[in-house]
Amino acid sequence: MSTVGETLNVLHPLVEKYLRKERMPHMACSGCGIGQVVHSVLLAIDELGLTPKDTVWVQGVGCSSRITYSTWVGDNVDAHHGRMFAVATGLKMARPDMNFICFTGDGDCGAIGGNHFIHACRRNLDVTAILFNNGIYGMTGGQVAPTSPVGAVTTTTPYGNIEDPFDMCQMAVAAGASYVARWRSTDFKALTNSLKKGIQTKGLAFIEVLLQCPTNFGRYVLKSSNPQDVLTWIKEHSVTQKEAEKLSKEELTGKYLIGEFVHRPERTGIVERYQEFLKTHQKY
C-alpha cells in the first residue's frame, strides 16, 4: 500500500513541481482546509508562470505556517510569531524584483502581529498575504482568537466568548491595502482567480480564507470533529456581497461577507516610493 506522500506525488503534479518531497506528507489534520488553500496558491503560481527562482514564501507561526513551512522548492523564510509582515518588509525592500507569497493565520496576523499587519497595509507593501482564518488558535490547542465568534466555547472561554470578532478585511481596506478579498476554502475557482489578481496587483494583496478546522473549531465550538459540520457552519455563516444586498442589518449580524472588497492598483506603496527616493538621494 502506498503512503500518503507517495499518493500525493502521484496524484498532484503541482506538489511534484513546487513542493519539497521530503516535507511530504504535510502536517495538517485530516479534513483541514489548509490543503485546499495551498492547492489554489500552487495553481495560481503555475498559471501565472512564477518560478522558484523569482518567488519566495514567507510565513509566521501557527497552523497556517506549520503547513507551508519550508515546503516551497524555492527560498522559504520563516518569521517569529506575528512577525511575518516585518520580515517580508525587509525582504521586499532588499529584493523588489522578487515575488513574495506570505502565509499567516488569524492568531498570528490578528493578535500578536496585529500592529505589523496594520502598518503593512498602511505602507501598501507589495506582497501577497494569505490569511488562513479558522476562527480559533489551532496549533496551540483551541484557545479563543480575535476572530472567534461571539459565544464560542474554546479552551480559554469555557462559558463562551464575550468579544466581537475582528473583521480583518475591513481593517485592511481602511488601512490602505491595494487589494482585499475574502473567500471560503470551498470557493476554489474564485480563490485561485483572486490569488492571481492579487499577485499581479502592485501593493499589498490581502486575501482571507475561511477554512474548516475540525480538530479545534469543530471540536470545541461546534462539538463535532466532522469537517463537513464545520463546512456547513461556514456556509451558513457567510454570504456573498450580492446576497447581502437583500438582507437586513439584523440578518447580516454574525455573517462573513464573501468577495472582493477593494482593488486599487493605482495606489503606490512603500517599495516604489523607496526606489524613487533612492534615485534622488542615494549618493554612492
Ligand code: SF4
Ligand atoms: S488544528 Fe485545525 S487548522 Fe490546524 S491543522 Fe488541524 S484542522 Fe487544520
